[in-house]
Amino acid sequence: MSFSQARFPRPVGLFSAMLFLACLAFAAPISAANDGRLIVLGFDGADGRTAEEMMANGELPNLKQLSETGTFARLGTTIPNESPTSWASLNSGRNPGETGVTGFVMRLNESPSSGSTIPPMAYFGYVNTSEEDIGTFDNLPVPDMSPPAMAGILGGGVFIVFLIFFAGLLRMRLPIAGLLSLLLGSVGGVLGFQVSDYLPSKIKRWNNLSQVRNFWDYAGDAGVQSVVLGAAMGFDMEPPAGVEMLAGLGVPDARGGLGDWFIYTDDPLQNDRPPKGSSTGTAGTSFRVDYRDDVVTTQLYGPVNFWEVDHLDQELAQIEERLSDPNLGYPESIELRDLEKDLETRRSEASKARIPLDLIVTKRDGAAAIRIGEQEQVLKVGEWSDYYHLNFKLNPVISVKAITRVKLVSLEKPFKLFVNTIDQDPEAPNFWQPISFPFDYAGDLARGTSAPFETYGWACATMPFKDGEVEPETLLEDIEFTMSWRERLTYNQLERNDWRLFMGVFSVVDRVQHMMYQYYDREHPLHDAEKAAHVVTFFGKEMPLTEVIPEIYRQLDRIVGKVLNEYAGPDDTLLVCADHGFQSFRRQVHLNNWLYENGYITLKSGDLSKSDGSRLQFVDWSQTKAYAMGLGFIYVNEEGREYRGIVKPEDKPALLEEIRDKLLGAHDEEYGASAVDEVYLTSVVQSGDHMKHTPDIVLGFKPPYRASWSTSGGGMKMMEGENDAWVPGPVFTDNTSAWSGGHPSMSERHVRGIFASNRRIELPADGPNIMHIAPTSLAILGVDVPEEMDLKPLKMK
Numbered sequence: 001m002s003f004s005q006a007r008f009p010r011p012v013g014l015f016s017a018m019l020f021l022a023c024l025a026f027a028a029p030i031s032a033a034n035d036g037r038l039i040v041l042g043f044d045g046a047d048g049r050t051a052e053e054m055m056a057n058g059e060l061p062n063l064k065q066l067s068e069t070g071t072f073a074r075l076g077t078t079i080p081n082e083s084p085t086s087w088a089s090l091n092s093g094r095n096p097g098e099t100g101v102t103g104f105v106m107r108l109n110e111s112p113s114s115g116s117t118i119p120p121m122a123y124f125g126y127v128n129t130s131e132e133d134i135g136t137f138d139n140l141p142v143p144d145m146s147p148p149a150m151a152g153i154l155g156g157g158v159f160i161v162f163l164i165f166f167a168g169l170l171r172m173r174l175p176i177a178g179l180l181s182l183l184l185g186s187v188g189g190v191l192g193f194q195v196s197d198y199l200p201s202k203i204k205r206w207n208n209l210s211q212v213r214n215f216w217d218y219a220g221d222a223g224v225q226s227v228v229l230g231a232a233m234g235f236d237m238e239p240p241a242g243v244e245m246l247a248g249l250g251v252p253d254a255r256g257g258l259g260d261w262f263i264y265t266d267d268p269l270q271n272d273r274p275p276k277g278s279s280t281g282t283a284g285t286s287f288r289v290d291y292r293d294d295v296v297t298t299q300l301y302g303p304v305n306f307w308e309v310d311h312l313d314q315e316l317a318q319i320e321e322r323l324s325d326p327n328l329g330y331p332e333s334i335e336l337r338d339l340e341k342d343l344e345t346r347r348s349e350a351s352k353a354r355i356p357l358d359l360i361v362t363k364r365d366g367a368a369a370i371r372i373g374e375q376e377q378v379l380k381v382g383e384w385s386d387y388y389h390l391n392f393k394l395n396p397v398i399s400v401k402a403i404t405r406v407k408l409v410s411l412e413k414p415f416k417l418f419v420n421t422i423d424q425d426p427e428a429p430n431f432w433q434p435i436s437f438p439f440d441y442a443g444d445l446a447r448g449t450s451a452p453f454e455t456y457g458w459a460c461a462t463m464p465f466k467d468g469e470v471e472p473e474t475l476l477e478d479i480e481f482t483m484s485w486r487e488r489l490t491y492n493q494l495e496r497n498d499w500r501l502f503m504g505v506f507s508v509v510d511r512v513q514h515m516m517y518q519y520y521d522r523e524h525p526l527h528d529a530e531k532a533a534h535v536v537t538f539f540g541k542e543m544p545l546t547e548v549i550p551e552i553y554r555q556l557d558r559i560v561g562k563v564l565n566e567y568a569g570p571d572d573t574l575l576v577c578a579d580h581g582f583q584s585f586r587r588q589v590h591l592n593n594w595l596y597e598n599g600y601i602t603l604k605s606g607d608l609s610k611s612d613g614s615r616l617q618f619v620d621w622s623q624t625k626a627y628a629m630g631l632g633f634i635y636v637n638e639e640g641r642e643y644r645g646i647v648k649p650e651d652k653p654a655l656l657e658e659i660r661d662k663l664l665g666a667h668d669e670e671y672g673a674s675a676v677d678e679v680y681l682t683s684v685v686q687s688g689d690h691m692k693h694t695p696d697i698v699l700g701f702k703p704p705y706r707a708s709w710s711t712s713g714g715g716m717k718m719m720e721g722e723n724d725a726w727v728p729g730p731v732f733t734d735n736t737s738a739w740s741g742g743h744p745s746m747s748e749r750h751v752r753g754i755f756a757s758n759r760r761i762e763l764p765a766d767g768p769n770i771m772h773i774a775p776t777s778l779a780i781l782g783v784d785v786p787e788e789m790d791l792k793p794l795k796m797k
Contacts, residue, residue, distance in 0.1 A: 202310060
């Protein structure tokens with residue numbers, strides 16, 4: 001019976017009908033959302049305050065439209081507000097104590113029995129590496145079998161195939177056909193034996209620190225077809241069937257490192273030649289090269305040949321086993337010891353050596369022909385190359401396929417060639433370090449858009465700019481290049497009709513602000529009015545460097561408008577979000593100097609050298625109560641946790657409160673300003689089963705203060721005193737690094753990101769938080785929200 005045919009007593013029926021229709025009307029937005037699709041656009045570092053100011057000035061029309069017809073707010077972030085930490089929580093809806101992702105730099109949880117006299121620390125990519133048996137990997141180039149088994153299968157297969165060919169097709173006599181087939185089968189067996197030996201027994205890989213599932217995993221469980229591009233902290237986490245995911249932040253480069261890049265120059269101030277070169281300060285290496293008859297002949301260095309290292313390890317293990325034989329004779333033991341020594345030397349050399357490709361630069365009519373491996377391109381000064389496709393062969397079976405771009409900075413006086421990060425080739429990624437799920441999805445994206453793309457998790461040449469090796473133009477050209485391919489992938493996948501959840505993450509807003517605040521902020525110590533007025537071309541427009549940060553927000557707004565107007569249907573929901581916001585980073589705070597001045601660190605006895613200022617080398621652990629490392633982290637020197645811990649666990653809460661109260665009173669006398677806004681006790685702001693790397697205190701500085709560069713490495717600011725001795729320097733100093741914008745260790749309320757939607761959403765009194773994104777997304781899709789998520793979904797009005 002239809003609704004129109006239903007019979008009710010007149011008053012009751014009329015009231016019931018009106019109530020029913022009212023409920024339908026009230027529920028309409030949620031119902032429409034459940035029936036439609038969900039598009040989530042993430043913009044790393046998109047600051048809510050900056051967006052609001054630009055909207056108030058009549059800019060960012062698409063975000064302005066969302067604020068008027070849908071929703072716009074500042075989005076609360078995690079404590080700490082570092083990108084790995086924040087994205088892991090945004091993706092999962094769970095706090096850092098549950099995800100296990102502490103930050104970029106963290107203290108390792110070594111027990112006192114480890115014998116480590118100084119608390120160990122590591123960059124987040126290296127914290128969770130492991131050596132995995134070759135049999136645990138899929139997509140191997142050859143089957144994982146023992147040499148005899150491989151020889152038997154391949155030899156037997158060749159024998160059968162040729163026997164059929166000779167006897168069946170060529171009609172040879174059976175004895176002759178059998179003899180020829182046996183001969184060829186023997187050759188196949190030998191090859192099979194050799195091929196199997198080309199697989200290492202173990203491979204070292206990076207593992208994701210995150211210990212929890214992401215919201216698209218739950219969507220996939222419920223049968224929601226999903227596409228996720230640039231999934232920050234999503235690598236090494238295989239989603240369920242129906243979810244296609246390209247990983248982002250966290251993916252290592254093709255060398256297994258943190259975005260290694262290279263400078264080749266004949267600058268006379270550079271003396272260190274290949275293969276060693278010299279560090280530029282971050283992940284860069286500079287090599288001195290020279291012209292010989294207008295030709296530079298050198299090499300580009302790829303990954304370590306881990307197969308060779310593994311092969312030598314196996315030989316050493318066999319020798320060790322033979323040496324343990326009690327019946328081994330003395331002459332043979334001497335021979336084995338000599339062989340062992342030789343193998344150990346070769347192993348040490350192999351573990352440091354990189355697989356090279358020839359790099360040859362030839363002057364040619366005011367330009368340069370640049371050959372890397374088998375590929376040559378001709379560049380003029382200031383030009384970027386297309387991608388070079390590189391093949392670093394470990395052995396006849398295993399290769400590392402990679403891509404990179406180069407820029408000819410100058411041809412002479414001096415010659416300078418910039419080689420960007422060596423990325424995994426998306427069409428041939430390393431089987432031991434997948435960059436997408438399914439494994440071939442990255443290749444499908446490259447083929448579908450007819451172009452490769454960068455795969456290292458921190459795209460953009462921020463580090464070369466920070467180290468002073470490239471000019472702003474080079475950085476901004478690379479920023480624009482990265483934005484272009486991210487847009488290309490995004491629109492390509494949005495055009496598909498088989499998904500209900502799409503998420504795409506853009507990282508360039510963060511990268512621009514980290515580097516360009518020195519031009520944007522007139523009060524920054526590095527601000528130079530003349531340099532800030534320098535005109536560059538950015539996204540096809542000429543503008544002074546002061547306009548680059550506003551321009552990247554205009555590009556963000558353009559993308560939001562394009563997606564909203566060209567790809568989102570009337571029943572689709574759009575969520576725009578960021579992992580954190582941004583501020584100028586003018587002043588740095590040396591936390592270990594503060595701890596020293598306030599009696600929590602005692603220096604070791606004797607005169608200190610300059611090198612003692614790094615990695616907590618300056619500490620007398622027998623009298624030190626607390627120390628700092630990482631981006632604004634303080635740890636108590638706790639008994640039972642630290643190798644030389646002195647603070648009893650029962651005394652720790654009172655000590656933390658004491659340090660907290662004193663930090664809140666920290667004052668920068670030179671600037672006459674209070675530096676600390678909040679001091680977060682992690683026992684209060686975090687909870688969960690994965691807090692082994694968690695600090696005891698996270699600082700929340702008032703912008704423009706941030707934890708110092710020395711603090712991040714567990715260092716102390718040192719200055720030269722009397723008689724060539726070094727003494728602790730001041731607590732506060734200017735930030736004179738090109739890394740002039742920041743967010744880590746700044747108070748959470750000052751670095752909130754953007755949140756926007758095309759739907760009206762009820763917001764909590766204290767505003768939305770990034771941990772609302774995961775449960776809200778699932779609710780929009782009609783998927784049950786897991787109880788373990790920290791917050792309830794936001795409600796549609």
